Amino acid sequence: MDRSTTSTNTRQNVARTLSLPQLLVVGSMSLAVPATAAASAYGYRLIAYVTPAQFATTRLCSFAVNNLGQVAYMISTAASAAGGPSEVEVRLFDGSSTRLVYSAVNTEPTSPHCARLSSQPLSEPANVGLRDDGLVSFVLNTPNGRVLAYGRPGVGIQGTIPNPVPGGSYLVGPDLNAAGRAAFGRFGGGNSVTLGTADSGGALSSSSLSGSISALTGYAAALNSLNQVALFYSDMDATGDPVKLAFHDPNAPAGSQFRSLTLGTQYEIYPRPAQPSMNDKGIVVFTSNEGGSPGSQPARVLAVDLAGTGAVSTVADTSSGKFSYFSGLASINEYDQVAFMSSRGSFIMGNGVHVGSVAGSNPVDVLVRDQVVTMPGLSYTFLGGAALSQQSLNDSGQVLFLSRTAGVAGSNNSEALILATPLARLTLSKSIVAGCQSVTGTVTLPAPAPVGGTTIPITETLVSATAPASVTVPAGATTAKFVIKTSPLLALESGSVGIVVDGLAVNQPLVVRPMGLSSLVLKPTSVAGSQPSAGTATLECAAGPGPVTVNLASSRPDLANPVAASIIVPQGVKTASFDVTTNAVQARSYATISGTANGITKSKKLTVNVAAAVSPTRLGFGNLDVGTTSGPLNVTLTNRGAAPFSVSAISLTGTGASWFAQTNNCPASLAPGATCAISVTFTPLAAASKSAKLSIATSATATPLSASLSGTGVLP
Numbered sequence: 172m173d174r175s176t177t178s179t180n181t182r183q184n185v186a187r188t189l190s191l192p193q194l195l196v197v198g199s200m201s202l203a204v205p206a207t208a209a210a211s212a213y214g215y216r217l218i219a220y221v222t223p224a225q226f227a228t229t230r231l232c233s234f235a236v237n238n239l240g241q242v243a244y245m246i247s248t249a250a251s252a253a254g255g256p257s258e259v260e261v262r263l264f265d266g267s268s269t270r271l272v273y274s275a276v277n278t279e280p281t282s283p284h285c286a287r288l289s290s291q292p293l294s295e296p297a298n299v300g301l302r303d304d305g306l307v308s309f310v311l312n313t314p315n316g317r318v319l320a321y322g323r324p325g326v327g328i329q330g331t332i333p334n335p336v337p338g339g340s341y342l343v344g345p346d347l348n349a350a351g352r353a354a355f356g357r358f359g360g361g362n363s364v365t366l367g368t369a370d371s372g373g374a375l376s377s378s379s380l381s382g383s384i385s386a387l388t389g390y391a392a393a394l395n396s397l398n399q400v401a402l403f404y405s406d407m408d409a410t411g412d413p414v415k416l417a418f419h420d421p422n423a424p425a426g427s428q429f430r431s432l433t434l435g436t437q438y439e440i441y442p443r444p445a446q447p448s449m450n451d452k453g454i455v456v457f458t459s460n461e462g463g464s465p466g467s468q469p470a471r472v473l474a475v476d477l478a479g480t481g482a483v484s485t486v487a488d489t490s491s492g493k494f495s496y497f498s499g500l501a502s503i504n505e506y507d508q509v510a511f512m513s514s515r516g517s518f519i520m521g522n523g524v525h526v527g528s529v530a531g532s533n534p535v536d537v538l539v540r541d542q543v544v545t546m547p548g549l550s551y552t553f554l555g556g557a558a559l560s561q562q563s564l565n566d567s568g569q570v571l572f573l574s575r576t577a578g579v580a581g582s583n584n585s586e587a588l589i590l591a592t593p594l595a596r597l598t599l600s601k602s603i604v605a606g607c608q609s610v611t612g613t614v615t616l617p618a619p620a621p622v623g624g625t626t627i628p629i630t631e632t633l634v635s636a637t638a639p640a641s642v643t644v645p646a647g648a649t650t651a652k653f654v655i656k657t658s659p660l661l662a663l664e665s666g667s668v669g670i671v672v673d674g675l676a677v678n679q680p681l682v683v684r685p686m687g688l689s690s691l692v693l694k695p696t697s698v699a700g701s702q703p704s705a706g707t708a709t710l711e712c713a714a715g716p717g718p719v720t721v722n723l724a725s726s727r728p729d730l731a732n733p734v735a736a737s738i739i740v741p742q743g744v745k746t747a748s749f750d751v752t753t754n755a756v757q758a759r760s761y762a763t764i765s766g767t768a769n770g771i772t773k774s775k776k777l778t779v780n781v782a783a784a785v786s787p788t789r790l791g792f793g794n795l796d797v798g799t800t801s802g803p804l805n806v807t808l809t810n811r812g813a814a815p816f817s818v819s820a821i822s823l824t825g826t827g828a829s830w831f832a833q834t835n836n837c838p839a840s841l842a843p844g845a846t847c848a849i850s851v852t853f854t855p856l857a858a859a860s861k862s863a864k865l866s867i868a869t870s871a872t873a874t875p876l877s878a879s880l881s882g883t884g885v886l887p
Contacts, residue, residue, distance in 0.1 A: 213593055214592050214675040215591055217587060219231060220549055221587075228248060228249040229247070230247050231246055232299075233560060234563075236563065236570075237303045243263050243264075243299050245299055260274040271324060272327070273309070298310055300562060306329075319343050319345070343355055343356075345562075346394045348396050351371060352394070353370075354367075354394035355368065355392065368400060393455060393561060394449070396451050399420050399421070401453075402447070418431070432475065448501055448562070450503045450504060452507070457500075458511060484530075486529060487531075493534075496514050499512045500558075504564045506566060507529040512525070523536060524559070553574060558572060571588070573589075593618075595617060596677070599668065599681060602681060602682065604681070606684065607657060608711060610668075611653070612654070614642055614650060617649075619646075619648060620644040624646050630668070631681070632666035633666035633667075635664050659715035664683045667681060684770070687710070687770060688710060688711070691708050691764070691773040693775045696775065699780045699782045700780065701814050704777055705749075708766045709745060712745065714742050718740060721766045722737045723738065723749060725765075726765075731753040735750075754779075756780070757871065763776050785867060789881075790865075792853040792880075797887070801882070803852050805851075806867075807848055807849075808869075810843050817840050817841075818838065818868075821835055821837065823863050827862050831853055831863050832852050835848060851880060853882040861883075863880045865879075
């Protein structure tokens, strides 16, 4: 399938720009993202639309999309629903307007009909192809036989490639590649097939195979830029007749340019007649049935590596339960992505359009049943009924498909030709940011950027946010990052940051809020009751525009509380200090001190300890001879608070208390920061170990402070 760049006709055309005829609504309009875009990841453009009132006499026919998103299509308009002459037109949508390439009158009695481009009989669909340079090619039946015509709007038909293999049953592909060659095939009366390409001079490059050949089953051969040609052959209506793929490769050594791959009876090609789609790697894709009985539905989408090993791989199948069967044509691009249709139940027209890959990765939904599709000029719920062509998927991942908008078999009442564009993804590192902080945006394209890279415009709707005008994704890459800077503000501002890729806008919400606190610190974080702690509040940015107020609070104001209810951080300054006072406690307690600026709160836990403390809390006298008295060991009582407390009693308790003695210099009231000493001695009365407790009762604690005592008497 080649879309890259690189005269005789039955009716001379006068090129004209199409107005919006009563017949069609033509889509020269901006792309729109549907309500379900988050799930489908596609945006949609309406190329052409046949209304219910026009449907009885009008049909959209063959169509193709190139790598620039331009669309060529055919349309047939009959004089009446009962039949009679009809006009068939080839049109090109160049991204902004739709123009006529060619038109002819069909005098066949069946109408509307797309399989005729002149009064001459034509037993195959009149397919259309489209190169990246905008050259449109299409199969034309002339008095001198079938040809591939090509032309442009404003010019009409520029030339034709005549039939190079007269006689027998002959086929022509719709594509004209960059070398100016078209694909041809000929069935030679039951024993040979000729396959190859020809140029405008009729020069044929072909190869043949002789043998038992039932029939050519494809109505169009597939062609790529390497002049390789692929075609199905065999009789698909004969039960058990193997399906075969013919492949002509002019680049192969002489004698091996024609290859025939027998797929076997288990592969029933659908639809009949089959039309393969092939990329420059020589990979052909099609839908197939596992069972081979004519008329049964296909169960797999397959890819065949014709130019390589001939291996058959599965793009999608029914094992996941997502699909019941597959219908219609499949289309492949140069990145081995494959577009195909799926169906459920007995509805053979297709309940969804999907894009998978030759590697068999999980297919992405382009359009599925019950999805609401909204575009300028059309909004409807897709209930099923879709069609693809050989050239429905371009290298950018855009999918062109024909949709029967009513979607009920037997009552389809309108048609829409729709171009689905994969949405480039935009992600932001933050969706809510403080003014003066930055946000990183990441753009992800659905396909690698071409040579020279892809420059993507960036939009933003916030006064307080500044984004670059564009970001460039380097050649071969799929992602690029950019930075959005914000400025301080007094009130919250909501808006969005967006990108525009292929005319399709993708937006992400962004909220810029006034700056708040980034941290709150207390030093120390543990104090004795009635002692202060110093706090520091730090903003996310230097204060602006103007000063910032920080409101202070405590979870236990009876225990610990900021001196001021609020503090002011001056403009241009990032931090401010505050003090926290505490009250005396009789047991260790906790309070949470918090600061709030513009709704953003930070907090820190403060531990408030009792003011009275003893140290050490354990005295050990070791071994001492019975009847002797040890030297004194001291316990220190300290007032760590900011107020005096009373010392009401110092005593020895426990079973061994009589072996210990204490003296002290503690006053009745111990001043803040003061200490007093309690001296303890040990006199063993027997060879034994004893323990006791030194108990100190104060007004600072609910229960007495204590120190444990121990010693052992030994015989001399």
